[in-house]
Amino acid sequence: MSVIIFVELDNGSIKKSSLEAIYYGSKVAESTQTTATVLAIGSAEESALKEAGKFGAQKVLHANDGKLSHENSLAYANVLAQAVEQEGSKIIIMAKSGLGDAVAARVAAKLKAGIVSGVTELPDTSSGFTVTRAIYTGKAFASVELNSDTKVLVVRKNAVEAVATEASASVEVFAPTLQDSDFAATVKNVEKASSELSLTDADIIVSGGRGMKGPDHWDPLLELADALGAATGCSKPVSDLDWRPHHEHIGQTGIKVAPNLYIACGISGAIQHLAGVNGSKCIVVINKDPEAPFFKAADYGIVGDVFDVLPRLTKAVEAAK
Amino acid sequence: MKILVCITSVPDTTAKISFTQDNTQFNKTGVQFIIGPYDDYALARAVELKEQHGGSLTVLNVGTSDSDPQIRKALAIGADDAIRIDTEPTDSYFVAAQIAEIAQKNSYDLILMGRESIDFNSGVVHGLVGEMLGIPSYSPVMKLEITDGKAEFAREIDGGKEFLEADLPLVLGCQEPIAEWKIPNMRGIMTARSKPLNVVPATPMDDLTVLKKYTLPAPKGECKMIAAEDAEQLIALLRTEAKVL
Ligand SMILES: Cc1cc2nc3c(=O)[nH]c(=O)nc-3n(C[C@H](O)[C@H](O)[C@H](O)COP(=O)(O)OP(=O)(O)OC[C@H]3O[C@@H](n4cnc5c(N)ncnc54)[C@H](O)[C@@H]3O)c2cc1C
Ligand SMILES: Nc1ncnc2c1ncn2[C@@H]1O[C@H](COP(=O)(O)O)[C@@H](O)[C@H]1O
Numbered sequence: 001m002s003v004i005i006f007v008e009l010d011n012g013s014i015k016k017s018s019l020e021a022i023y024y025g026s027k028v029a030e031s032t033q034t035t036a037t038v039l040a041i042g043s044a045e046e047s048a049l050k051e052a053g054k055f056g057a058q059k060v061l062h063a064n065d066g067k068l069s070h071e072n073s074l075a076y077a078n079v080l081a082q083a084v085e086q087e088g089s090k091i092i093i094m095a096k097s098g099l100g101d102a103v104a105a106r107v108a109a110k111l112k113a114g115i116v117s118g119v120t121e122l123p124d125t126s127s128g129f130t131v132t133r134a135i136y137t138g139k140a141f142a143s144v145e146l147n148s149d150t151k152v153l154v155v156r157k158n159a160v161e162a163v164a165t166e167a168s169a170s171v172e173v174f175a176p177t178l179q180d181s182d183f184a185a186t187v188k189n190v191e192k193a194s195s196e197l198s199l200t201d202a203d204i205i206v207s208g209g210r211g212m213k214g215p216d217h218w219d220p221l222l223e224l225a226d227a228l229g230a231a232t233g234c235s236k237p238v239s240d241l242d243w244r245p246h247h248e249h250i251g252q253t254g255i256k257v258a259p260n261l262y263i264a265c266g267i268s269g270a271i272q273h274l275a276g277v278n279g280s281k282c283i284v285v286i287n288k289d290p291e292a293p294f295f296k297a298a299d300y301g302i303v304g305d306v307f308d309v310l311p312r313l314t315k316a317v318e319a320a321k
Numbered sequence: 322m323k324i325l326v327c328i329t330s331v332p333d334t335t336a337k338i339s340f341t342q343d344n345t346q347f348n349k350t351g352v353q354f355i356i357g358p359y360d361d362y363a364l365a366r367a368v369e370l371k372e373q374h375g376g377s378l379t380v381l382n383v384g385t386s387d388s389d390p391q392i393r394k395a396l397a398i399g400a401d402d403a404i405r406i407d408t409e410p411t412d413s414y415f416v417a418a419q420i421a422e423i424a425q426k427n428s429y430d431l432i433l434m435g436r437e438s439i440d441f442n443s444g445v446v447h448g449l450v451g452e453m454l455g456i457p458s459y460s461p462v463m464k465l466e467i468t469d470g471k472a473e474f475a476r477e478i479d480g481g482k483e484f485l486e487a488d489l490p491l492v493l494g495c496q497e498p499i500a501e502w503k504i505p506n507m508r509g510i511m512t513a514r515s516k517p518l519n520v521v522p523a524t525p526m527d528d529l530t531v532l533k534k535y536t537l538p539a540p541k542g543e544c545k546m547i548a549a550e551d552a553e554q555l556i557a558l559l560r561t562e563a564k565v566l
Contacts, residue, residue: 010479016342020446037496071478073448074457098478102460105448109415114529115413117443130533137439139338141536144412146527154445185457185487192481200479204565227380228566246463246498247477252334252439253358253497261565275439278538284555285544295544300558305548316553321561 002037003029004089005057006080006103012044016201017095023162024122024155025093026056031125032091037061038169041068041076041084043089043205046171053169055162061174067183071099075182077106082176084111084150092152097200104154114148119155120279137252138278156282157200157258188194199248202231204261205280207250209235209273211266211306215243220310221265227317233257235267251276265306269294286310322376322467322489325429326367327393327420327446329357330388339444340535347535349387356391359435359461363493365500366465367433368399374467377401378387379427383410383419389518396513397505403516408523413441416451419442422524424454429490431472438512447494457487460494 003199005025007018014022022038029036038052038060049060065080080103084092092107094100101117108115112152119131120141130145131153199205207226212218225232232248250257252272258279267273274297277283285298286309295301302309332338332352339348339422356364364380371378380395382388383406391462392403406419424432437444451458463482464475476483505513547555560566 055389071483073459074451077448077452098461100445102448102458105413105417105445106452106458108445109417109452112529113414115443115445115449117413118532119447132536135441135535136332136338137334137442139538140340141538143533143536145531146529146531147527147531155382173554179451185459185485187483188486190478190481190483191483192478198479256442261559261563275334282563283560284559294544297541297565298544299542300555301544301546302552302555303546304552309549309552311553313556317555317566320556 002035002087002089003032003091003093004084004087005036005038005093006076006094006100007040007052008036008095008097008099009040009044010041010198013048014051015095015198017097018156019051020157020160020162021093021095021155022052022055022057024160027122027160028091028093031123035059035085039063039080039174041079043069049171050168053167054164056167057169060169060171061172062171062178063176064268065178067178070183070187073102073106075178076103077110078179078182079176080107083109090150092150094154096154096156100154104152108152109151112148113150114142114146115152115154116146117290120155120159134279136202137275138256156279158260158279160187197231199231199233199250199255199257202257202259204228204230205228205233205257205259205264206263207233207235207267208238208244208265209267212238212243217307218244220307220314224263224264224310224314224317227314235273246273264294264308267294268292269297308313322370322431323375323427323429324367324371324376324378325381325427325432326360326364326378326395326400327381327432328360328364328381328391329413329440330354330384330391331357331438331507333475334358334439338537344534344536345532350550352470354387354391356394357435357438357523360495360497361502362497363433363435363495364395364398364400365503366495366540367504368465369500370431371399379404381406381420381423383416383523385409392518393513394505396516396518397509398503401507401516403518403534405520406523407520409492411528411532413443413445413449414529415526417446417453418526419523420446420450421453424450431467431489432492434492434494436496444494451492454492456490456492458492459485461496461523462493463491463496463499465499539559
């Protein structure tokens with residue numbers, strides 16, 4: 001019966017967004033009087049998987065077939081469906097991401113489950129099972145009741161404030177049956193900046209727009225990001241101009257992020273950019289134009305030149321350490 | 322090659338969102354509708370692939386007659402014909418089931434969609450359709466070439482890109498820079514009028530989810546301005562007041 005949480009691994013550890021999903025899942029388990037089981041696919045040390053216990057999981061199923069070491073939503077959905085069957089789970093939860101959505105969709109179709117992606121709060125289980133989700137690119141929310149026997153929830157960052165305890169989870173090996181058709185695509189090449197902090201996972205993002213003037217002027221921004229332990233993002237023109245890589249581009253047509261802190265440097269705040277950041281808890285805008293629309297969406301604003309302000313902020317962060 | 326492109330008809334990216342009837346209906350008054358921006362990328366690439374390889378290009382929408390202008394635009398951009406499944410799209414599963422039903426009958430080689438719709442932003446319809454049809458699905462795809470029935474494509478992954486090769490049929494969720502958006506020309510607009518737009522009834526199914534109500538976000542508080550000379554203060558405020566550091 002347990003609630004099952006599919007988690008993503010990064011270098012053998014459970015991703016932060018997935019730890020949050022575990023906590024979310026454990027709260028859903030509590031309110032539906034059951035336990036929380038985690039499914040982790042890929043290679044990881046037992047000690048890293050036990051982290052799941054701190055966020056409320058009782059048990060971790062670990063599927064670690066060599067064939068599964070590479071991210072594969074088809075195979076992962078198949079493994080998840082088998083875990084769901086073994087555990088008799090009715091509620092399936094994962095963190096919102098490209099992989100999360102893909103796995104959620106395929107498992108929902110396998111199980112004829114109602115699926116809601118972009119969930120922003122814990123479900124209301126007082127009568128029925130209702131969740132709130134972001135729609136219209138964060139410009140509105142919808143409360144949706146799930147009537148299906150099996151339910152799939154894809155949870156947005158910051159849907160719950162995860163609190164770690166000292167509890168521990170048991171780790172069990174899970175050996176699914178794999179099907180060849182899930183491995184029909186050949187992976188030719190992967191280009192990945194492995195040291196990079198993931199944007200969707202980051203608590204703090206420092207992001208630059210055309211106001212940063214060119215690819216050679218990014219250092220002040222990178223230094224602030226470094227001091228804050230932040231990931232870096234950019235506006236669309238910046239990635240279109242190849243000043244920064246495409247996967248950093250945030251907004252309507254790029255990545256949607258929901259960090260605790262978003263620092264926008266020399267970004268005007270066009271509605272298509274805001275669409276990607278309106279899930280952020282706190283927004284800081286640094287722009288030399290006091291009329292820049294971004295200030296309307298900001299919590300803190302500095303009207304100033306990024307090349308003056310950024311180095312001073314970096315110093316202030318260093319000094320406060 | 323037979324290509325199907327699934328398009329949404331959605332409020333323009335700058336539209337102001339509001340609701341009526343006790344917050345249970347989207348307020349369409351004064352809102353301009355467009356082809357979903359990601360669907361538009363899928364359509365643009367499909368038109369190019371058809372030019373290269375021949376075959377047919379069908380656009381599909383699950384929606385009411387309100388979608389017809391966007392469907393006609395897709396025909397003007399280069400689709401040969403269109404199917405509209407005549408129903409209010411209620412949720413991702415329902416939409417996917419309708420698409421899968423049509424796809425099953427017509428066995429397309431390639432089903433292109435947007436990475437996500439900009440109204441429901443689920444990013445799940447392609448995965449659902451893929452699984453319903455028992456074929457692979459990938460998203461977000463930013464590059465796509467077809468040679469001898471094989472697809473070579475690049476997909477954005479966390480912090481990078483992955484290059485894949487797979488046999489058709491496939492379902493792909495597309496995003497830029499897979500192709501440049503195409504603007505219909507006069508000839509396109511003229512011929513679109515006579516291209517077939519087949520309206521078919523939806524296949525009934527149980528609602529797995531039911532919309533209860535919509536809400537708008539709480540209005541944003543005032544932006545606290547800090548003088549540039551005192552920029553350093555920001556760090557202290559973020560720590561003690563906003564508590565995000
Ligand atoms: C369908 C569609 C989808 C789109 N999707 C996206 C998207 O996903 N993401 C996205 O970002 N955009 C998107 N756009 C583009 C968007 O409309 C804006 O054009 C873009 O966000 C502007 O980027 P920017 O703020 O970096 O540049 P600009 O608008 O040129 O703004 C630069 C800002 O920097 C400030 N500035 C200049 N010099 C300095 C300095 N020395 N110090 C401080 N400030 C300075 C200026 O005052 C200005 O406000 C989309 C557009 C369309 C039509
Ligand atoms: N009502 C619909 N009609 C046709 N295609 C749709 C519809 N809804 C979603 N899609 C397709 O599925 C993609 C992903 O949508 P979503 O899962 O809602 O984010 C969209 O970009 C479209 O290509």
